Amino acid sequence: xxxxxxxxxxxxxxxxxxxxxxxxxxxxxxxxxxxxxxxxxxxxxxxxxxxxxxxxxxxxxxxxxxxxxxxxxxxxxxxxxxxxxxxxxxxxxxxxxxxxxxxxxxxxxxxxxxxxxxxxxxxxxxxxxxxxxxxxxxxxxxxxxxxxxxxxxxxxxxxxxxxxxxxxxxxxxxxxxxxxxxxxxxxxxxxxxxxxxxxxxxxxxxxxxxxxxxxxxxxxxxxxxxxxxxxxxxxxxxxxxxxxxxxxxxxxxxxxxxxxxxxxxxxxxxxxxxxxxxxxxxxxxxxxxxxxxxxxxxxxxxxxxxxxxxxxxxxxxxxxxxxxxxxxxxxxxxxxxxxxxxxxxxxxxxxxxxxxxxxxxxxxxxxxxxxxxxxxxxxxxxxxxxxxxxxxxxxxxxxxxxxxxxxxxxxxxxxxxxxxxxxxxxxxxxxxxxxxxxxxxxxxxxxxxxxxxxxxxxxxxxxxxxxxxxxxxxxxxxxxxxxxxxxxxxxxxxxxxxxxxxx
Numbered sequence: 001x002x003x004x005x006x007x008x009x010x011x012x013x014x015x016x017x018x019x020x021x022x023x024x025x026x027x028x029x030x031x032x033x034x035x036x037x038x039x040x041x042x043x044x045x046x047x048x049x050x051x052x053x054x055x056x057x058x059x060x061x062x063x064x065x066x067x068x069x070x071x072x073x074x075x076x077x078x079x080x081x082x083x084x085x086x087x088x089x090x091x092x093x094x095x096x097x098x099x100x101x102x103x104x105x106x107x108x109x110x111x112x113x114x115x116x117x118x119x120x121x122x123x124x125x126x127x128x129x130x131x132x133x134x135x136x137x138x139x140x141x142x143x144x145x146x147x148x149x150x151x152x153x154x155x156x157x158x159x160x161x162x163x164x165x166x167x168x169x170x171x172x173x174x175x176x177x178x179x180x181x182x183x184x185x186x187x188x189x190x191x192x193x194x195x196x197x198x199x200x201x202x203x204x205x206x207x208x209x210x211x212x213x214x215x216x217x218x219x220x221x222x223x224x225x226x227x228x229x230x231x232x233x234x235x236x237x238x239x240x241x242x243x244x245x246x247x248x249x250x251x252x253x254x255x256x257x258x259x260x261x262x263x264x265x266x267x268x269x270x271x272x273x274x275x276x277x278x279x280x281x282x283x284x285x286x287x288x289x290x291x292x293x294x295x296x297x298x299x300x301x302x303x304x305x306x307x308x309x310x311x312x313x314x315x316x317x318x319x320x321x322x323x324x325x326x327x328x329x330x331x332x333x334x335x336x337x338x339x340x341x342x343x344x345x346x347x348x349x350x351x352x353x354x355x356x357x358x359x360x361x362x363x364x365x366x367x368x369x370x371x372x373x374x375x376x377x378x379x380x381x382x383x384x385x386x387x388x389x390x391x392x393x394x395x396x397x398x399x400x401x402x403x404x405x406x407x408x409x410x411x412x413x414x415x416x417x418x419x420x421x422x423x424x425x426x427x428x429x430x431x432x433x434x435x436x437x438x439x440x441x442x443x444x445x446x447x448x449x450x451x452x453x454x455x456x457x458x459x460x461x462x463x464x465x466x467x468x469x470x471x472x473x474x475x476x477x478x479x480x481x482x483x484x485x486x487x488x489x490x491x492x493x494x495x496x497x498x499x500x501x502x503x
Contacts, residue, residue, distance in 0.1 A: 036219040040226055041157050041171055048125045048152060051229035054236050055124060060315065060326055061229070061236055065120055067325035068228075071349045072119040074399030076112025077362055080434040082393035088381065089436070095379055098142045099369065105133050105148040111365070114147055118214055118361060125152040126225025127215035129184070130361070131206060132368055137376065145372045147212075147365065152225065154186050156203070171224050174205070181208040214360045216352065232318035239311050246304070263289040320348055346401055358396045366394055400431040 019026070032039070054061040079096065083089040103111035114130070121128035129150040135141055155172040162168050166177030174183040184206050188199040215225035229236070309332070316326045322341040324330055330338075370392055374384050381391055416422040425435040449455055 036222050036226070037171065037224070040222075040224050041160070044126070044157055044224060044226060045153070047227050047230050047233065050233050050237075051124050051227040054229060054233065058236055058240055060312070063328060064316075064319050064321045064326050065123055067321055068123045068319075068349075069116050069119040071346070071401070072353055072357060072398075073112065073116040074401075075432070077115055077353065077357060077396050077398045078112075078432060079362070079366055080395045080397055080429070080436075082395065083391060086436065088379075092379060092381075093434070093437070095142060095373060096369070099145075099373075102141050102143075103147050105146040111147070114149060115357065115361065117149060119357065121149075121151060122214055122216055122225065122356065123228045126227045127152045127213065129155065129186075130212040130214070130365075131186075132210045132212070134372070143369060143373045143378050144376050145369060150186060151190070153191055155184060155224075156187060156191075157224065159185055159203070173223060174208075181213075183207050184211045184213070212361060212364045214356065216356050228319055232315050235311060235315050235318065239308075239315070261291045261293065321345070350398075353398050354396075362396050363394075367392055395429065397429050397432045397434070 051061075055065055056062075079093075081089050081092050083092060100111035104114055109117070118128050118130070129152075131148040131150055133146045133148050135144040135146060137144055157171050159172045160168075160170050163174070167182070168175050169185060172185050173181055174185065176182050185203045186206055188202045188204055189196045191200075215222075218226065312327055313323055316323045319326065322345050323332060324338065324341070325345070373379050374381055384391055413422070413427055417424055417427060428435040428438050
């Protein structure tokens with residue numbers, strides 16, 4: 001405390017950064033110097049509980065989580081093995097695809113569904129855990145391995161102590177003497193699940209090799225995740241209260257239709273007459289001296305909509321989700337600014353896909369799955385023990401995002417391929433597909449079309465040989481075929497083609 005006071009006085013004397021001063025404007029700004037781990041240990045569970053409450057009860061919060069998860073995972077982040085042997089690669093890909101339906105230990109979804117649930121949990125709670133469950137051969141799985149998803153609440157934040165020797169447990173994670181994670185101490189039962197009898201408060205030690213910890217750290221040395229809602233909880237909750245107050249005020253105002261003012265009765269204690277019910281189109285006759293007035297109720301005014309919009313923009317910025325995805329309101333944007341927002345949002349999503357989902361989840365699952373597949377004899381990969389790194393090489397392909405004008409984007413992509421700025425393999429990978437598999441499917445389709453005498457390709461399209469402009473009419477295509485026929489010599493050799501009319 002004395003040192004802080006000395007620093008403040010010294011800073012006020014020598015000047016420096018205005019943000020560090022203690023003058024009138026910054027007098028109430030008391031920023032903590034505690035590390036993020038301390039803050040998460042003391043406040044993380046409360047933030048997560050409030051975030052879950054908002055997602056269950058607030059439409060904007062629920063929409064934000066769905067938008068994030070849908071863009072991160074889509075139909076699934078899928079692997080494309082780099083094995084050179086085409087036959088082995090196809091066999092491996094088919095084995096993986098068969099196992100994805102068995103991946104979930106709860107049997108509720110497939111591996112790509114687990115990816116989506118993991119993305120939701122990281123956005124909502126800041127982290128999620130996947131426990132690798134090794135199964136017996138008699139369980140009948142394609143590869144004897146499954147994944148069990150554990151929410152953040154299953155790892156207690158308050159479990160911190162020093163272990164005999166050089167180890168320690170920090171926020172439920174056990175470390176060795178050089179700071180490596182060696183185990184996780186999970187609760188046997190969710191602390192908030194009252195439907196699971198017994199085992200309350202009991203923990204189990206699970207080796208770190210059996211746990212996949214997925215989080216998006218924001219500060220150096222961070223051990224546990226923090227919810228994306230941390231910066232938006234206050235705004236979301238208070239905006240919800242404001243909307244509720246507006247609805248209640250409008251509902252109360254709607255209850256008052258009109259007031260009838262009558263002269264004072266001769267006897268003040270005489271019973272009042274029955275209430276008058278008014279129907280549409282009704283003509284009401286009043287007694288002499290009676291008058292009708294309607295209440296003047298305050299309206300929301302012209303500030304309600306701008307206030308809502310500005311507050312939702314702040315919430316969208318805090319969550320990292322564009323206004324349109326947060327609210328579902330497309331009336332506020334045009335083509336240009338919507339596309340700019342999407343480009344920025346998708347760049348953020350792409351960074352999260354590769355630095356978190358692929359690096360922490362997909363690669364870890366693929367490595368363990370390959371080892372289990374070889375050990376269980378589900379696939380034969382010669383020399384796997386010595387060439388394991390080559391066999392594990394794999395590209396992970398996220399689902400391609402759709403644009404507002406797909407025709408223009410497709411044309412631009414074709415021009416890039418023809419100009420040598422991009423390969424077909426890269427273009428196909430960006431769409432979330434494997435180039436080898438696509439080429440095999442195209443070759444099989446062409447063979448089937450030839451056998452049946454069919455051809456669904458446009459004349460002049462990149463799928464055919466060069467000749468004619470893209471998308472010519474039938475007459476132009478026939479004229480081009482006749483010209484190509486005339487350009488041939490009697491012996492069948494091609495001469496230099498004459499320029500077309502378009503040329």
